[in-house]
Amino acid sequence: xxxxFLDKIREVSKQFFAFPMEEKQKYSREADSIEGYGNDMILSxxxxxxxxxxxxxxxxxxxxxxxxxWPENPKDFRETLHEYTVxxxxxxxxxxxxxxxxxxxxxxxxxxxxxxxxLVTARFNFYPPCPRPDRILGVKPHADASxxxxxxxxxxxxxxxxxxxxxxxxxxxxxxxxxxxxxxQVEIMSNGIFKSPVHRVVTNxxxxxxxxxxxxIPESDNEIKPADQLxxxxxxxxxxxxxxxxxxxxQYYQQGKRPIEAVKI
Ligand SMILES: O=C(O)CCC(=O)C(=O)O
Ligand SMILES: [Fe+2]
Numbered sequence: 680x681x682x683x684f685l686d687k688i689r690e691v692s693k694q695f696f697a698f699p700m701e702e703k704q705k706y707s708r709e710a711d712s713i714e715g716y717g718n719d720m721i722l723s724x725x726x727x728x729x730x731x732x733x734x735x736x737x738x739x740x741x742x743x744x745x746x747x748x749w750p751e752n753p754k755d756f757r758e759t760l761h762e763y764t765v766x767x768x769x770x771x772x773x774x775x776x777x778x779x780x781x782x783x784x785x786x787x788x789x790x791x792x793x794x795x796x797x798l799v800t801a802r803f804n805f806y807p808p809c810p811r812p813d814r815i816l817g818v819k820p821h822a823d824a825s826x827x828x829x830x831x832x833x834x835x836x837x838x839x840x841x842x843x844x845x846x847x848x849x850x851x852x853x854x855x856x857x858x859x860x861x862x863x864q865v866e867i868m869s870n871g872i873f874k875s876p877v878h879r880v881v882t883n884x885x886x887x888x889x890x891x892x893x894x895x896i897p898e899s900d901n902e903i904k905p906a907d908q909l910x911x912x913x914x915x916x917x918x919x920x921x922x923x924x925x926x927x928x929x930q931y932y933q934q935g936k937r938p939i940e941a942v943k944i
Pocket of ligand 1: 804818823838839880890891
């Protein structure tokens with residue numbers, strides 16, 4: 680992907696969030712559904728709400744797209760998103776084959792667990808300036824439910840941080856790079872060799888921030904599990920077999936718990 684193409688995606692997402700509220704609200708999500716434009720979903724009385732506007736869209740399988748939520752403006756939004764995610768799916772496949780090879784496994788052993796019809800979703804994140812960054816997060820600490828996440832960061836404004844050894848580390852801006860994040864499902868499939876890291880987004884008082892996360896997720900009917908070759912007497916299976924991990928995930932996430940704990944043995 681060329682850097683001008685990455686800039687183009689940033690541009691269309693910025694343009695969308697810059698429209699007046701009436702325009703964006705044409706794509707508003709329904710109260711109990713994640714898909715569409717809106718704020719953080721409220722799933723629990725105990726949750727903290729993230730300081731963010733989002734546009735959440737299903738990309739693949741194509742027959743599951745809800746096109747009524749895909750912005751008509753800017754004019755090239757739909758086409759650009761489609762083109763971007765086609766490329767990302769190729770990147771996802773390439774990457775998972777390489778990861779398998781790096782562990783001396785059959786090349787397709789992770790990809791096979793995606794099933795015939797993997798799910799690809801996109802989350803456009805818009806973080807407005809926030810009066811109380813000392814108390815309010817753009818996204819609360821979480822690890823991703825996906826197998827793999829591709830994040831296109833803002834070119835000018837930082838905000839993402841990863842947790843390691845109880846300390847938060849900031850992610851620098853590399854304008855022409857995508858950040859690839861291992862999600863919980865690769866942690867499970869790799870029997871914990873690849874860890875799904877906890878991350879959060881901090882806010883700032885001065886500048887808005889735009890990012891786009893694309894999540895690659897195994898088909899929900901497909902069972903995922905640690906690859907057989909990664910289980911041995913010395914390294915037993917650390918995770919249960921699981922279907923539709925994303926549903927389990929959401930129940931835990933909004934209560935501030937780590938969903939992967941639910942599938943650990
Ligand atoms: O906006 C970011 O930098 C990260 C967003 C994120 O973690 C997510 O959408 O899962
Ligand atoms: Fe995330």
